[in-house]
Amino acid sequence: MTEKDNAKLxxxxxxxxxxxxxxxxxVLRLFPAAKLAxxxxxxxxxxxxxxxERPFTEDDFKNIEEEMKTIISEKQPFVREExxxxxxxxxxxxxxFKSELIQELPEDETLTIYRHGDFVDFCRGPHIEHTGRLKxxxxxxxxxxxxxxxxxxxxxxxxxxxxxxxxxxxxxxLTLLEEAAKRDHRKLGKDLDLYSTLENYGPGLVLWHPxxxxxxxxxxxxxxxxxxxxxxEILFTPHIARLDLWKTSGHWDFYRENMxxxxxxxxxxxxxxxxxxxxxxxxxxxxxRSYREFPLRWAELGTVYRYERSGVLHGLMRVRGFTQxxxxxxxxxxxxxxxxxSTLDFSLYILKSFGFSDVDIYLSTKPEKYxxxxxxxxxxxSALKNALDKSKLEYKVDPGEGVFYGPKIDIKxxxxxxxxxxxxxxxxxxxxxxxxxxxxxGKDGAKHRPIMIHRALMGSLERFFGVLVEHYAGxxxxxxxxxxxxxxxxxxxxxxxxxxxAKQLKKDNVRVEVDDRNEKLGFKIREAQMQKIxxxxxxxxxxxxxESVAVRSRKEGDxxxxxxxxxxxxxxxxxxxxxx
Ligand SMILES: [Zn+2]
Ligand SMILES: [Zn+2]
Numbered sequence: 001m002t003e004k005d006n007a008k009l010x011x012x013x014x015x016x017x018x019x020x021x022x023x024x025x026x027v028l029r030l031f032p033a034a035k036l037a038x039x040x041x042x043x044x045x046x047x048x049x050x051x052x053e054r055p056f057t058e059d060d061f062k063n064i065e066e067e068m069k070t071i072i073s074e075k076q077p078f079v080r081e082e083x084x085x086x087x088x089x090x091x092x093x094x095x096x097f098k099s100e101l102i103q104e105l106p107e108d109e110t111l112t113i114y115r116h117g118d119f120v121d122f123c124r125g126p127h128i129e130h131t132g133r134l135k136x137x138x139x140x141x142x143x144x145x146x147x148x149x150x151x152x153x154x155x156x157x158x159x160x161x162x163x164x165x166x167x168x169x170x171x172x173x174l175t176l177l178e179e180a181a182k183r184d185h186r187k188l189g190k191d192l193d194l195y196s197t198l199e200n201y202g203p204g205l206v207l208w209h210p211x212x213x214x215x216x217x218x219x220x221x222x223x224x225x226x227x228x229x230x231x232x233e234i235l236f237t238p239h240i241a242r243l244d245l246w247k248t249s250g251h252w253d254f255y256r257e258n259m260x261x262x263x264x265x266x267x268x269x270x271x272x273x274x275x276x277x278x279x280x281x282x283x284x285x286x287x288x289r290s291y292r293e294f295p296l297r298w299a300e301l302g303t304v305y306r307y308e309r310s311g312v313l314h315g316l317m318r319v320r321g322f323t324q325x326x327x328x329x330x331x332x333x334x335x336x337x338x339x340x341x342s343t344l345d346f347s348l349y350i351l352k353s354f355g356f357s358d359v360d361i362y363l364s365t366k367p368e369k370y371x372x373x374x375x376x377x378x379x380x381x382s383a384l385k386n387a388l389d390k391s392k393l394e395y396k397v398d399p400g401e402g403v404f405y406g407p408k409i410d411i412k413x414x415x416x417x418x419x420x421x422x423x424x425x426x427x428x429x430x431x432x433x434x435x436x437x438x439x440x441x442g443k444d445g446a447k448h449r450p451i452m453i454h455r456a457l458m459g460s461l462e463r464f465f466g467v468l469v470e471h472y473a474g475x476x477x478x479x480x481x482x483x484x485x486x487x488x489x490x491x492x493x494x495x496x497x498x499x500x501x502a503k504q505l506k507k508d509n510v511r512v513e514v515d516d517r518n519e520k521l522g523f524k525i526r527e528a529q530m531q532k533i534x535x536x537x538x539x540x541x542x543x544x545x546x547e548s549v550a551v552r553s554r555k556e557g558d559x560x561x562x563x564x565x566x567x568x569x570x571x572x573x574x575x576x577x578x579x580x
Pocket of ligand 1 (some may be wrong): 330
């Protein structure tokens, strides 16, 4: 292992990295031709990258795990040795990966190797005392990985595993993995026919299918209505513009690796937008602004395109084209605190409406390299801090973790499996107002620079939707469900009545369908359950007679008979309540 932060490994990371050594030892015992690349501890476990002609499969895991158990039972001590550069080069001369790493280390660095038994690795450590300390581990998957993450380099085989301090913790984690796999948004996206990605025509680009589209529409409608209620104006701006716009913003200099190659329009370079901000600034600059207009709150569901390496694309979570629920607030310095405070409240309201009330909040302050005056940073940081303190919310300060252009507040939501997802961000920006020479006329009649705040609440609609799918395991709350109720006639004689029921509900914009197929009721019910539809309305002779429906709720089971009007009222009020 040669990751930079090795010296700072936590106890669990030390255990996991040691597990990587033990796994590498086991692999070498079974496949002596394999060459080792790197084997760090990672967030939920560890991996080791191997160069080996024979492809590893999960069928090999049993043997490798058995071999690891043998090494563990041998209780071999981990021994640290300092070594000269030339000795290290000699020792690893047959291993191009280790050789490359050794050569790159600064001259004055003390090189170390770690041994256990016959196994030796070029490594900074630290390690557990002996191999017997590894009590609970499991190999999880094997995947291709490029040397140093670069597609131009050789492809290696990466074996992932995890390790915990005891078996109980390990079991808990494995259960979580199983649960996460069941609700994987890529699987449910297919099962529930919500979306797909343009595999052959553009990886990382998303097609929303009709049912996913219904959910997105509900998300957007709620988003738009609540923004208008909270004093926002809605903007619409183009997806491309002359490259010059991105030169002025600085994105072409500092963000180019995430931007696509420009295209020619009338011999001039045009660029797909990676951000919406410059367009909002152009709207701002369309006429002279006065302090009296402030705060200006402008929101846009703005679709942006950012380059991501194909290897990191992942369902809806990491894509190349996505829609931000973006907004920019322009205000005076003395308004930052109020604006940040109300944005924070608004953000929590939106997240809660989608069912996320458990959040972690972070305040990130001035980094080493920054733009803007120190005095402005102080004003902005204390405004953010005051807004957080007033909100009485718990938060953590990440010193020095702000963006170069200003301090920020980030909100991470926790899903039903306890996993954290970074969604909302509120960022003060001292950079763009300067670059675009933005001004307003103050009370004193003189010209001043406005404060610009970027904020996104859901972040990316695509990713947020992916999180929603996994959070609810596809069983969306009624207001989001693509089909809110399905009417199930018990026989052909009742199909007309079923459509009558649907017609009445549709008048109130309930998303309702009729399953008029000539199938058994049990079959239709099972299918509706698989589709996770909140309400099934069974209709037969009794219901026709009483002008009612027999209601089965996904959550509460059999609710008995209800008049059509009563069910209508019930479902409409539930839709309006959302998740609150
Ligand atoms: Zn090591
Ligand atoms: Zn922005």
